[in-house]
Amino acid sequence: MKLLREERKTPVLKPPSFGCLSTIPSINITRGCAFQCVYCYARGFTSAPPKGKVYYYHNLPDLVERELERRSKRGRLPVWVTFSTSSDPFQPFDETLSIAYRVMETLLKRGIGISFLTKGHIPNEFIHLFSRHRSKVRARIGLTSLDERYRDLFEPFSALPLKRMENMAKLKEVGIDVALRMDPLIPGVTDRVEVVEGLLGEVSRIGIGEVSASYLVMRPYLTGQLWRELPKAVAGRILKAYQGQPYQRVITSARTRLLPRDLREEGYRRVKGICLALGMRCHICGCKNPDLPWEFCNPWALGDGERQLRLL
Ligand code: SF4
Structure with missing residues (x-):
């Protein structure tokens, strides 16, 4: 897995526009995720890097600090911030762990709650x-x-x-x-x-x-991914369980099969x-x-x- 530096240019403390996270800013330390779970639908996002590469946002701690400063002046600090919706905050790289630590510490020191899934x-x-x-x-x-x-x-x-x-x-x-x-x-x-x-x-x-x-939840992108990355017999059994189910909107995707x-x-x-x-x-x-x-x-x-x- 190749870890590459990238500058984050867009605002960080933005809530994703879906489900129960729609009011909670979510921070991804990286674009792409080293864990490469075969069922990961984030790997199919248009912004996802090619397989074998993960980009980390080296300027994230400074950006978070600046955004908090601005919000604090307006009395609009978030109550909670979550890590992360399309990557894991504890991937085993010194660089990403150091950034995760600095960002989490900054938030906690300001009394902002953090949640994470890892x-x-x-x-x-x-x-x-x-x-x-x-x-x-x-x-x-x-x-x-x-x-x-x-x-x-x-x-x-x-x-x-x-x-x-x-x-x-x-x-x-x-x-x-x-x-x-x-x-x-x-x-x-x-x-x-x-x-x-x-x-x-x-x-x-x-x-x-x-x-x-x-x-x-099965999305069209996942079908191919499971098929490519699992033994055929295992993938076939899983996919069969979803076969014929109608497509419906689940979270952000309208083409999801339950x-x-x-x-x-x-x-x-x-x-x-x-x-x-x-x-x-x-x-x-x-x-x-x-x-x-x-x-x-x-x-x-x-x-x-x-x-x-x-x-x-
Ligand atoms: S984002 Fe989550 S599901 Fe996707 S590869 Fe990383 S750990 Fe796995």
């Missing part, structure tokens, strides 16, 4: 930083299977499951609000009872009580049942399941989004 390894210096601002940090760790073979096939350059479990344990130990994000559940792969039970059993043992979950509703409901019942038995709370992502009763799964309190809206 499949990376969180270095200890971040844990120390977060422990000094614990009420302002919401951590979401993406993990759907403890099986390293799954990680090798589906999330080939992400942190090993064991490292992600360590992330959760360390964050929990210093008092951070940390939850497990089981997304995407892949039919016949990560939604099997033994996989879900194994994962949730271990996660509950380290004291994590919050889980959010969602099945893979897993049939009855299969999703059955899978979510299974995950929720296991959570309940372990004393954990589970929320299903409302944005990715628009045909099911709405559940709010993001890390902010319901009122936070509205408060934020008034400031943007």
Whole structure:
């Protein structure tokens, strides 16, 4: 993976215009993501770099500092900022980690809350930083299977499951609000009872009580990507589960296919049942399941989004 420098020219603290994130500014440290998950729809964005390249915004800390200064003068500092919608904030490069640290520290020092979702390894210096601002940090760790073979096939350059479990344990130990994000559940792969039970059993043992979950949503770009990057038999089985489903608008894409509703409901019942038995709370992502009763799964309190809206 080649890491390249790039200057960010557009404003940073802009909310993405979709779903429950539509009021929360989102910062991507990089354009492109080194983890190369086979189910990643951000890899199909027109702005995504070619495979094998990741660009990092070297001027991000200065830009954030300047934008905060301007907003502060107008009394319009954001309440929360999230990392990231199309990349992972903890990719294993010194340059990107250093930028992530500076940006997160700047926000936290101004009393702005941060949330992030990661499949990376969180270095200890971040844990120390977060422990000094614990009420302002919401951590979401993406993990759907403890099986390293799954990680090798589906999330080939992400942190090993064991490292992600360590992330959760360390964050929990210093008092951070940390939850497990089981997304995407892949039919016949990560939604099997033994996989879900194994994962949730271990996660509950380290004291994590919050889980959010969602099945893979299929977009046209993903079909080719899964077909190219997975063994044909595995890709074929997954794609078959979505075959014939109508296209519909889900988040930003009007050409999304959802897993049939009855299969999703059955899978979510299974995950929720296991959570309940372990004393954990589970929320299903409302944005990715628009045909099911709405559940709010993001890390902010319901009122936070509205408060934020008034400031943007
Ligand atoms: S970690 Fe997230 S952004 Fe990075 S490749 Fe995987 S799904 Fe995409």
